[in-house]
Amino acid sequence: MFFFISLVAASLALTAGAPTRQPSTRHKLLLVSFDGFRWNYDQDVDTPNLDGMARDGVKARYITPPFVTQTSPIHFTLLTGKYIENHGVIHNMWFNTTTGQKLSYYKTQGVSDWWDNGSLPIWITAQKQGLKTGSLYFPGGNATYQGDQVNVKKVEKSFLHPYGNETEWRQNIDTVMRWFTEDQLDFVALYFGEPDSTGHKFGPESQERKDMVRQVDQTVGYLRQQIKESSLTSTLNLIITSDHGMETVIKKNEIYLSKVANFSFGDIQFELLDYGPQGLLIPKPGKLETVYEALKNAHPKLNVYKKEELPPRLHYANNARITPLILYGDPGYVIHGRLKLQFNKGEHGFDNEEMNMKTIFRAMGPAFKRGLEVEPFESVNIYALLCKLLEITPEPNDGSLNVTQKMLATNAGLALLSV
Numbered sequence: 001m002f003f004f005i006s007l008v009a010a011s012l013a014l015t016a017g018a019p020t021r022q023p024s025t026r027h028k029l030l031l032v033s034f035d036g037f038r039w040n041y042d043q044d045v046d047t048p049n050l051d052g053m054a055r056d057g058v059k060a061r062y063i064t065p066p067f068v069t070q071t072s073p074i075h076f077t078l079l080t081g082k083y084i085e086n087h088g089v090i091h092n093m094w095f096n097t098t099t100g101q102k103l104s105y106y107k108t109q110g111v112s113d114w115w116d117n118g119s120l121p122i123w124i125t126a127q128k129q130g131l132k133t134g135s136l137y138f139p140g141g142n143a144t145y146q147g148d149q150v151n152v153k154k155v156e157k158s159f160l161h162p163y164g165n166e167t168e169w170r171q172n173i174d175t176v177m178r179w180f181t182e183d184q185l186d187f188v189a190l191y192f193g194e195p196d197s198t199g200h201k202f203g204p205e206s207q208e209r210k211d212m213v214r215q216v217d218q219t220v221g222y223l224r225q226q227i228k229e230s231s232l233t234s235t236l237n238l239i240i241t242s243d244h245g246m247e248t249v250i251k252k253n254e255i256y257l258s259k260v261a262n263f264s265f266g267d268i269q270f271e272l273l274d275y276g277p278q279g280l281l282i283p284k285p286g287k288l289e290t291v292y293e294a295l296k297n298a299h300p301k302l303n304v305y306k307k308e309e310l311p312p313r314l315h316y317a318n319n320a321r322i323t324p325l326i327l328y329g330d331p332g333y334v335i336h337g338r339l340k341l342q343f344n345k346g347e348h349g350f351d352n353e354e355m356n357m358k359t360i361f362r363a364m365g366p367a368f369k370r371g372l373e374v375e376p377f378e379s380v381n382i383y384a385l386l387c388k389l390l391e392i393t394p395e396p397n398d399g400s401l402n403v404t405q406k407m408l409a410t411n412a413g414l415a416l417l418s419v
C-alpha cells in the first residue's frame with residue numbers, strides 16, 4: 001500500500017509543476033439535470049434506457065433535495081454542495097425588497113449579483129485548478145463569479161424556449177459531445193427543462209407527463225449512444241439527476257391570503273407570493289406580530305414561520321436575503337396572494353421531506369461500480385462526488401464524500417487526493 005501511495009505521489013509531483021496541463025488519465029464528467037423528474041417517474045412508464053443505466057452503473061433509490069424545492073436554488077446546491085441558506089440563491093426570482101422590483105427566472109439567470117455572493121460553483125473552482133468547463137442551459141451558467149465565467153456556455157433566451165423539443169435535445173447532446181472531443185472540456189453541466197414543464201401544466205399523474213418521461217428516456221438512450229460513438233465510454237463519467245419532484249395541486253379549500261381575516265396587505269412592505277407553495281413577506285415596521293398572528297392559524301394547510309423559528313432541518317433561514325416571515329403550503333396547497341394567478345396542475349416548492357419532492361440519481365462510467373443500488377441521500381452531497389471525479393479540491397461545503405464513496409469502483413484510477 002505504501003509503495004502504491006508513493007507511486008501516486010510521485011506521479012502527482014511530476015505533473016504539479018507543469019506550465020500547462022498535460023494530457024492525463026483524468027476522466028471527463030457530464031452532469032445532466034432533467035428538471036422536475038420525480039423519483040418514481042420510472043415506475044409507471046417503460047424506461048429501458050434509465051433502467052440500463054442502473055444496470056451498468058449506480059442508482060440511488062431516490063435523493064432528497066434541499067428546501068426550498070425550487071429550480072435555481074437546488075441547481076446551485078448541486079454546483080456548490082451547500083444548503084440554500086448557505087449559498088444564498090434563495091429563490092428562482094431576483095428581488096429588491098426596497099423597490100419591490102422582481103425579475104423572472106429567465107432574467108435572473110443573467111443577474112450575476114444574485115448568483116455570485118460568496119460561493120463558487122464547481123465550474124469556476126475546476127477552471128481555477130486548470131480544467132476546462134461548459135454549461136448548456138444549466139441554471140447559474142450565465143453569471144460571472146468573482147470576474148470569472150464558465151469557459152463555454154449556451155444560455156436560454158426566454159420563457160419562450162421550446163423546452164420539450166426532442167430534436168433540440170439531440171442537437172444539445174451533439175454540442176456537448178463536440179465540447180468534450182473537439183474543445184477538450186473536462187466537465188459539462190447539461191440542463192433540460194422537462195419533465196418539469198409538462199408536470200406543471202398537466203399534473204404529475206397525467207398521460208402527458210408519462211409521454212414526456214418516455215421522451216426523456218429516449219434521450220438518455222441517444223446520449224449513451226453518442227458517448228459510445230464519440231469514443232468517450234472509457235473516459236467519461238455520466239451523472240443524471242434532477243432538482244426536485246412534482247406534486248398534484250389541490251384545487252379545493254385553497255389558501256387565499258386576501259381572504260384571511262385580520263390580514264391586510266397594507267401591513268406588508270414587501271411580498272413574494274403566487275409562486276407555488278412558497279411565500280416571503282416583510283411586514284412594515286412594527287407590524288411583524290400583527291401579520292404573524294393573523295396568518296399563523298389562518299388555514300390548516302398553511303405553515304407560517306418567523307425566520308428565526310423555521311425548523312433548522314430546512315436550512316432556509318440563516319441568510320440575509322430571507323425575509324422575516326416565511327410561508328409554505330402543505331403538499332398540494334399553493335399560496336394565492338392578492339389575486340388568483342396560479343392555475344398549474346402540478347407544483348413543487350414543498351417540504352423536502354415529502355416523498356413527491358424526492359428526485360432521481362443515476363451514475364455510470366469508468367469510476368463507478370456496476371449494478372449497485374444505494375440508499376437515499378441528500379443532493380447536497382453530490383458536489384463532493386463531482387470534485388472527487390474531477391480530481392479537484394472542493395470549496396468548503398455542507399456535503400460529504402463519505403455518502404457516495406461506496407459507489408466508486410475500487411480500481412477507478414482516481415488519484416488519492418484528500419478531497
Ligand SMILES: [Zn+2]
Nearest residue numbers: 036071196200
Ligand atoms: Zn418547475
